[in-house]
């Protein structure tokens with residue numbers, strides 16, 4: 255009985271991708287034009303998914319859901335939402 | 340001075356690839372809360388979007404020990420956890436610093452079904468933080484009305500618009516004489532961060548409510564989540580304030596609206612951006628409906644202005 259209890263105990267562990275590779279949900283992809291970026295970090299702070307690098311403004315497309323919040327909030331227009339192929 | 344974005348810690352307690360909708364305001368808020376609380380905390384969640392967002396067993400999208408508890412029990416469950424920890428500490432069985440015990444609960448779990456146990460925890464002044472992320476409906480089950488749904492709003496259980504105003508839950512918590520109460524919203528992350536740090540460093544019961552504009556329930560474009568949060572504050576539909584030991588102060592940009600230095604933006608623009616309101620604002624009674632909603636906002640502003648003058 256012991257092993258059954260263990261197998262079925264409802265415990266999870268902190269891990270990226272708990273909802274799967276959520277990048278597959280995207281219809282539009284945020285693309286950063288580093289030339290226009292002033293490093294204000296607004297996109298970083300508002301990204302619900304924590305996929306934007308704070309200093310390099312790189313985006314982790316494996317998990318970015320394509321919500322577009324970063325593009326709307328960017329004060330310099332450095333982020334554009336481009337349709338996924 | 341509010342902490343600037345560049346001075347927020349790197350700590351990430353919300354992990355990428357969780358189960359929340361794109362643009363989710365609850366996750367957005369929880370990320371900032373995580374920066375303020377750090378990893379030494381225990382999280383309690385009642386059934387809600389934030390539970391669905393945790394992801395699929397055996398993976399978990401939040402980097403805290405978390406307990407999924409029954410809907411009505413946020414207050415009593417969090418009390419149980421902190422009492423156990425405090426006893427362990429007393430007996431020398433808990434090394435290191437006492438973890439922060441916090442509940443992360445929706446408006447349904449706070450205003451309605453969890454109200455009794457929350458009120459009891461507040462009356463006992465138990466050493467916990469209760470967060471209410473308020474998306475103004477029961478979103479996880481398909482957007483039903485809650486006590487936080489504002490008048491005039493469409494939900495699946497108020498198809499012609501809710502006819503009652505929302506209640507002022509933060510004020511009800513303040514009237515439990517607890518040491519710290521605050522309101523916040525996702526557009527102002529520095530303000531939210533500072534409030535959570537204050538709560539973390541205050542012993543006793545703390546209540547923080549975060550307005551969380553949910554694109555799905557409110558029916559707007561998900562990219563506008565932060566815009567909607569900003570418009571809520573600028574129109575006075577959401578007031579930013581905090582109360583330390585019962586003394587209320589207002590935070591920017593609410594402060595100039597309260598003290599009469601600046602007019603709140605008319606609510607119409609905010610309403611028209613959201614399908615939950617604008618779908619009902621088409622007929623001949625549209626102006627009267629808007630006036631009713633504006634009336635609720637004006638009343639709250641006037642009431643909170645006067646309530647803040649009482650400090651005993």
Ligand SMILES: Cc1ncc(C[n+]2csc(CCOP(=O)(O)OP(=O)(O)O)c2C)c(N)n1
Nearest residue numbers: 386387388410445446447448476477478479
């Ligand atoms: C006792 C009980 N009643 C009903 C439910 C179904 N239920 C699960 S989540 C939810 C909605 C929760 O609303 P809220 O607390 O506002 O959180 P949100 O979903 O909006 O994030 C409901 C009704 C339940 N799990 N338990």
Ligand code: SF4
Nearest residue numbers: 301318319321322324
């Ligand atoms: S689209 Fe959304 S999830 Fe993707 S980087 Fe921008 S804010 Fe983050």
Ligand code: SF4
Nearest residue numbers: 291292294295297328
């Ligand atoms: S919001 Fe725009 S300008 Fe600011 S860091 Fe992000 S990409 Fe750069």
Ligand code: SF4
Nearest residue numbers: 360363388478553555
């Ligand atoms: S329905 Fe709203 S609150 Fe719930 S996960 Fe989606 S965006 Fe977040």
Ligand SMILES: [Mg+2]
Nearest residue numbers: 445446476478
């Ligand atoms: Mg809700």
